[in-house]
Amino acid sequence: MLLEAKWLIAPGGKLLSDYSLQVQHRRVVKIEKRRPFLSYKDMGPGAICLGLINCHTHLWLSEGHRLRETQGDFLSWTRDVIQYRGTLSREDILRGIHRGMKESHESGTYILLDIEPMLLDQDTRDYLEGPLIREEKGPWPNVRLPFLEIIGRIPPGPALRFIAKGGKGISFHGPHTVPPITMSHILESLKGRKTLYTIHLAESELELEFLREGKGPWADLMAERGHALDLLGPFGGSSVQRLKEVGLLSPNTILVHCHHLEEGELDLIRERGCFVCLCPRSSLRLHGIVIEIREFLKRGIPICLGTDSLASAPSLSVWDEMRYLLSHYPYLSPGDVFSMATTNAAKALGLEGYTLLGSSLSSLLYLDCQIASADPLASAIFGASHKTIKWLGAQDAL
Ligand SMILES: [Zn+2]
Numbered sequence: 001m002l003l004e005a006k007w008l009i010a011p012g013g014k015l016l017s018d019y020s021l022q023v024q025h026r027r028v029v030k031i032e033k034r035r036p037f038l039s040y041k042d043m044g045p046g047a048i049c050l051g052l053i054n055c056h057t058h059l060w061l062s063e064g065h066r067l068r069e070t071q072g073d074f075l076s077w078t079r080d081v082i083q084y085r086g087t088l089s090r091e092d093i094l095r096g097i098h099r100g101m102k103e104s105h106e107s108g109t110y111i112l113l114d115i116e117p118m119l120l121d122q123d124t125r126d127y128l129e130g131p132l133i134r135e136e137k138g139p140w141p142n143v144r145l146p147f148l149e150i151i152g153r154i155p156p157g158p159a160l161r162f163i164a165k166g167g168k169g170i171s172f173h174g175p176h177t178v179p180p181i182t183m184s185h186i187l188e189s190l191k192g193r194k195t196l197y198t199i200h201l202a203e204s205e206l207e208l209e210f211l212r213e214g215k216g217p218w219a220d221l222m223a224e225r226g227h228a229l230d231l232l233g234p235f236g237g238s239s240v241q242r243l244k245e246v247g248l249l250s251p252n253t254i255l256v257h258c259h260h261l262e263e264g265e266l267d268l269i270r271e272r273g274c275f276v277c278l279c280p281r282s283s284l285r286l287h288g289i290v291i292e293i294r295e296f297l298k299r300g301i302p303i304c305l306g307t308d309s310l311a312s313a314p315s316l317s318v319w320d321e322m323r324y325l326l327s328h329y330p331y332l333s334p335g336d337v338f339s340m341a342t343t344n345a346a347k348a349l350g351l352e353g354y355t356l357l358g359s360s361l362s363s364l365l366y367l368d369c370q371i372a373s374a375d376p377l378a379s380a381i382f383g384a385s386h387k388t389i390k391w392l393g394a395q396d397a398l
Contacts, residue, residue, distance in 0.1 A: 001398070004040040007371050007380070009049035011355055013338035015376040021048065026361040026393070041398055046367045046388070047380045050359060051110025051142070052318040053345035055277045056198070056256050056306025058115045059100030059144070059316075060093045067311035074204050074286050075217055081311060082225070085117070093117060097144075100309075100316055105140040107317035108389045110363045113198065113254070113306070113349065115171045116146040141362040141393055145349065147171040147198055152227055154182045160189050168349075169196035175242040176207040176218060179231040183246040196350060198254040198277070202239045202261050204287060211239055240265040249274055254348050256306065258296075259289050270299045275348035278340075281324050282308035293329060297336075304345040305337075319384040326381065334377040362393030 004020040008031070020040055022030035034040065061067070067080050088096075097114070104112055145168040154160065163170065163186060170186060172178045202208065210218035214235035223229055240261065243249050251273035258276050261269070269276065276296055283289045296303050307316045314320070322337040346354035356364075368390055369383030390397055 002038060002040045003043065003048070003392075003398070004034055005043040005048045005366060006045045007047035007376060008356070009047050009338070009377065009380060011339075011343050013333075013335035013377045015047070015371075015380075017373075021356070023361060028357055028359050028361075028364075031357055043366045043392075044368060045371065046369050046383070047371055047376070048356075048364060048366050048392070049380070050342055050354065050356060051363050051365050051391070052108055052341045053304070053349065053354070054104065054109045054112040054307055054316070054318050055254060055275075055304040055345050055348055056115070056279055056308060057100065057104075057112055057316060058117075058309035058311070059097040059104075059112075060088075060117050061309035061311040062096040062100035062103070062316070063092070064096070064309070064311040068285065068314070075206060075221065077286060077312075078221070084311075101140050101142065101144060103316045105142045105391075106386050106389070107315065107319060108365050108384060109142060109316070109318055111143045111145065111345075111349065111351070113145050113147055113169075115149045115198075117149055118151075141391070145169065147196070149173055150182065150186065151177050152182075152225075153179050153231055154186065156185055160185060163189070169198065172197065172199040172248070174200040174203065174207060175239045176210045176232065177222070177227075180242060180246050181231065183248060187247055194252075194350070196252050196254070197248060197250075198256060199243070199248065201243070201255040201258050202265075203257040203259055205260065207239060208260055211235060211237060211242060238262070238265065240268060244268065251275075252350075254304070257283060259283060259287060259291065261295075266295055266299055266301065270301050275302050275304055275344070277304045277306045277348070279306045279308040279313065280321060280328075281314065282306075282312040286312050290328065293325075294331060302344045302347060303340050304348045305340045319381065322381050326378065334375070334381055338377060338381065360393070362391065364392040366390045366392055366397070 001023045002020055003023055008016040008019045010016055018034045020034045021028050064084055070080055147169040149171045151173040172183055206218040209216040249272040254275045254277050256277045278291055283291055305318055305321050307313050307321055318341045322341055325332055325337045367380050367384050367388050369388040372379040
């Protein structure tokens, strides 16, 4: 089958005009300039591109919209989330994940890194041995990569074996919520395996204060939750220092938020080849922070994008995240933000070859909108919506 549209968005956000795709067995096998006299399936005046990649979300919170509306600071929001989590059954969590998958699909996300809550048996406080949520599949073709979330101390033994059975990766909640000994045990038990890691890093002043001094409002919350504070020490250092000491600064790690980093820490992150995932709308809602992206770009630190959850961001659309960036950061080009949501994100997730050539039909979008030739990529980004996004793999698409 030969497919064409007026525009094709290539990696890096380059717009190609009048190109066609040759598709065999639902896979793109050739991309070439449109040839006269050949018969094409013409999609229209819009653009074909790869689906986007969301590198940080918590789909289980997809029914927790009301948490976004609550007033108060980050600490009270955190308390609200903990309280909300306590009211959810396994079925509620599953429903949230399915709702999030549906919204992600409708908003043009093909792959998403989803932080999966660890389920504990309510009676024994032991780890469930039954089927994990990661086994559940929805009717959507988008790909969910579950990263099991670790909070607090995990004792060696059965729990570690449970974790080792895990999926694509591990999410340590944060350097202020996971004891270094637990991080070390898990890194050691997964040594030699291709495991990806992600962690919220330097997200709040509370986190920094706690790691520096071992006290403050965050210490009070952890103690209240039954965490042994001495295990979260030694105190006196920074979030980045903690990660360096446990060996988590590597190209296999995605650092999320990174609101409060010193110059030297940024240099270290660059040297170690880590990826940084920004969730700009969530940073604004929860912390009132407009991230200084220039500092990352200046050093060549690869940036990818996440939406965070519906408990802090108004949608799970990565296009919305890109539009927010283009509207608030005059120094970012449409190509910069498109790369964050595609090429950089694919590298962060170790997905070689997330490119148009060789891609499956189900990973491709057609954006059914008017594209202005003056700035075609910007108009594609601003034209992408639930109404204009069409998945080429969908039954009625072709
Ligand atoms: Zn998060």
